[in-house]
Amino acid sequence: MPSVLPDGEPVPDDGSLPASALTGAAERPLGFYLHVPYCATRCGYCDFNTYTASELRGTGGALASRDTYASNLVEEIRLARKVLGDDPRPVRTVFVGGGTPTLLAASDLVTALGAIRDEFGLAADAEISTEANPESVDPAYLAELRAGGFNRISFGMQSARQHVLKVLDRTHTPGRPEACVAEARAAGFSHVNLDLIYGTPGESDDDWRASLDAAIGAGPDHVSAYALIVEEGTQLARRIRRGEVPMTDDDVHADRYLIADEALSRAGFSWYEVSNWATSDAGRCLHNELYWRGADWWGAGPGAHSHVGGVRWWNVKHPGAYAQALGDGRSPGAGREILPDEDRRVERVLLELRLREGCPLSLLRPDGLAASRRALADGLLEPSAYDAGRAVLTLRGRLLADAVVRDLVD
Numbered sequence: 001m002p003s004v005l006p007d008g009e010p011v012p013d014d015g016s017l018p019a020s021a022l023t024g025a026a027e028r029p030l031g032f033y034l035h036v037p038y039c040a041t042r043c044g045y046c047d048f049n050t051y052t053a054s055e056l057r058g059t060g061g062a063l064a065s066r067d068t069y070a071s072n073l074v075e076e077i078r079l080a081r082k083v084l085g086d087d088p089r090p091v092r093t094v095f096v097g098g099g100t101p102t103l104l105a106a107s108d109l110v111t112a113l114g115a116i117r118d119e120f121g122l123a124a125d126a127e128i129s130t131e132a133n134p135e136s137v138d139p140a141y142l143a144e145l146r147a148g149g150f151n152r153i154s155f156g157m158q159s160a161r162q163h164v165l166k167v168l169d170r171t172h173t174p175g176r177p178e179a180c181v182a183e184a185r186a187a188g189f190s191h192v193n194l195d196l197i198y199g200t201p202g203e204s205d206d207d208w209r210a211s212l213d214a215a216i217g218a219g220p221d222h223v224s225a226y227a228l229i230v231e232e233g234t235q236l237a238r239r240i241r242r243g244e245v246p247m248t249d250d251d252v253h254a255d256r257y258l259i260a261d262e263a264l265s266r267a268g269f270s271w272y273e274v275s276n277w278a279t280s281d282a283g284r285c286l287h288n289e290l291y292w293r294g295a296d297w298w299g300a301g302p303g304a305h306s307h308v309g310g311v312r313w314w315n316v317k318h319p320g321a322y323a324q325a326l327g328d329g330r331s332p333g334a335g336r337e338i339l340p341d342e343d344r345r346v347e348r349v350l351l352e353l354r355l356r357e358g359c360p361l362s363l364l365r366p367d368g369l370a371a372s373r374r375a376l377a378d379g380l381l382e383p384s385a386y387d388a389g390r391a392v393l394t395l396r397g398r399l400l401a402d403a404v405v406r407d408l409v410d
Contacts, residue, residue, distance in 0.1 A: 005303065011313055011333025015083045018338065021309035022087070028309070031093035031290045032080075032116050034073055035301030036101040037319055038066045040136070042235070043169045049303030049317050050099040056319065063323040070108035072319075074115040075326040076300040081119040083331075084298075084308070090121040093287035093297075096130040106141050110148030112300075117149070127152055127191075127286040134172040134180045142180075142187040152285075154193035154224075155180045160214035161207045164200045167245060169235070178218035185219070191283055193222035198256035200228050201236075201245035208256050212263040221283035223269060224276050225260045227253040254399050261395065272356045274398050292351045294344065302332070310339045346409045353405050358385055358392030364408055371407035380404050 039050045056064045094116055096109055109130060116122065129152040130145065145153070157177035159165050165174070177194060184192050194215045198208050215223055228248055230236055239245050261271065269277035273292065278284045290297055299306040302322040305314045313336030316322050325332040339347070345363055352359035364372060372391055375381045380397035381404075397404055 005314055005317060005334055006337075008313070008335030008337045011331050011336050013330045015079055015331030015333060017083060017308060017311055021311040021338075022084070023309065025084075025087055025296065025309060026089060028089075029092040029290055029295045030087070030089040030120070031095070031287050031295065031297040032077070032091055033287070033297055033299040033301075033304060033306075034094065034096045034101075034112055035299065035304040036066075036069070036096060036098040036104055037302045038069075038098065038103045039100050040103065040133075041169065041171060048099065051319065063327075064319040066104060068323075069104065069319070070111045072323050072326055073112040073300050076332065077112070077115040077119055079326070079331060080298045080300070087120075090123045091116055091126060092123045093127045093290060094122075094129065095287040098131060100133045100136055101130050102132040102136040102141065106144035106148065109145060109150070113149050122149075129154060129191075129285070129287060131156065132180070134176040137180060137183070139183045139187065142184050142189070146187045146189055151189060152191040152193070153184050153189050154195060154222075154285075155184075157194045157211070157215060158197045159200065159203070159207065160211040161203070164203045164207055164211075167200050167202055167236075168197065174214075178214055181218040181220050191222060192220040193224060193285070194218065194220045196223065196225045196260075197228050198225060198260065199248040199253045201240070201248060205255065205259065208259055209263065212260060216263065216267045216269075221279045222276070222285065223264060223278075225257070225264075226275050227257070257399060258395075261398075270356075271398070274354045274393070274401050289355075292355055294348055294351065310344055312337050312339060349409050350405050353391060353393065353408065354401060356392070358382075358390040361386070361389050361391055364391075367410060368408045371410065375404055375407065 035049070037050050039052055042050070042052055094113060101109060113128060128150045130150055131154045134155055134157070155177045158168055158170055160174050162174055165172070181192050181194065196211055196215060230240060230248060240247050264277045268279050271277050272284050273288070276285065276288070296308045297306060298308070299315070301315065302319045303315055303317040305312065313333045315332040316325060316334045322332045349359050349363050349368070361369065361372060372381065375397065376383065376386050380394055380400060382392040382394055385392035391408065393401060393404065
C-alpha cells in the first residue's frame with residue numbers, strides 16, 4: 001500500500017504561505033508536478049500513492065473517479081495562482097507523474113497543462129513531460145499529447161526480459177517500450193527517456209546487459225537506471241519474506257551500476273546525476289534538476305509534495321478526500337514544515353552532491369570538510385573539482401554516494 005505521509009503543522013484552509021517563502025521568488029525557477037494516482041494494476045515493488053479501480057471501489061465514489069480528475073487538478077492550479085499571488089514567474093517545467101498518467105485521456109492531460117499556461121504562463125523553452133506505461137499509449141495518443149504542448153516523455157521499461165518483468169508485476173511485453181520510443185519520435189517528441197530497474201530477484205548480469213542494449217538501441221536521449229528498493233508493505237517484500245524470491249544484494253547492485261555506466265558511456269550517454277544519463281545537456285531532465293537544486297515547485301494531486309522558499313507541504317493522499325477539500329474551497333494540504341536554514345543546507349549537500357557538478361565545499365561544516373578530505377584521499381571525489389572548490393563524485397564515489405553524503409553532512 002502507499003507509504004505514510006510525514007507529520008507536520010496544519011496547512012491553512014486557504015493554502016497561504018508565510019511571507020518569507022515568497023521573498024526572492026522571482027530569482028528562483030518555478031515548476032509544477034501533477035500527480036495522477038491511478039494504475040490498472042499494482043506492481044509488486046511499488047509503494048507510491050496510487051490506486052487501482054478495485055482499491056477505490058466504495059472509498060470515495062464519484063469523487064475519486066478518474067473521469068473528473070482533470071477538473072480537480074485545474075482547481076488546485078487555480079488555488080496555486082491565488083497562493084502565489086502576483087508571482088511574475090512563467091513556469092519552467094511541468095512533469096506529470098503517477099501512477100499511470102496515460103490512463104487519463106490525452107485531452108485531460110492537455111487540459112491540466114492548459115490551466116497552468118492560463119494561470120501562470122509557460123517559459124518559451126519550458127520542458128513539459130509526462131510518464132507513460134508502454135501498454136497505455138498508441139501513436140494517436142502520443143500525437144495528441146505532442147499537439148497539446150508536451151515535448152518530453154518517459155516510458156517505464158524496467159527490463160527487456162519477460163521473467164524479470166513478471167517478478168516486478170509489469171504487464172507490458174518485451175519490445176513494446178522500444179516501439180514506444182519510435183512512436184514518440186514520430187509524433188514529434190524532442191526528448192524521450194526510458195526507465196530501467198536493476199537488481200530484481202532472478203535477474204542475471206546477462207539479463208541486465210540485454211536490457212541496456214535494448215534501451216540504447218531504441219534511440220532515447222535519456223536513460224534512468226535505479227537499483228530496486230524493496231519497500232516494506234509491498235507484495236514483493238512479502239514474497240521475499242516468505243522465501244519465494246531471494247533478497248536483492250548490495251554487491252550485485254554495485255556490479256550492475258558499473259555495467260550500466262560502461263554501456264551507456266560507450267553509447268554516448270553521460271551521467272549528470274547518479275542514476276541518470278543523457279546524450280546531451282539538452283536531454284537532461286530539467287524538472288528533476290529543480291528538485292535536486294532546491295528550486296520551487298507546486299505539486300498538485302493526492303499525496304503530492306510541494307516546496308516554495310523553504311516551506312514544504314504535502315496533500316491528503318486519497319483521491320476522494322482530495323476532491324472533497326477542493327470542492328469545499330479548501331486547500332488539500334495535509335501538513336507542512338518550514339525548513340530551518342541548517343536543514344536547507346544539509347538538503348543542498350544531500351542533493352547537489354549527486355549531480356555531475358557536485359556541491360560547493362563552502363556548504364560543508366568543519367567536520368564535513370575533514371570528511372571530504374578523507375573522501376578525496378580514498379578516491380571518492382574528483383581532485384581537479386576539489387581544487388576548484390567543489391565536491392564531485394568519482395565513479396567509485398557514485399557507488400558509495402549515500403555513505404559519502406552521510407560523512408559530509410555529519
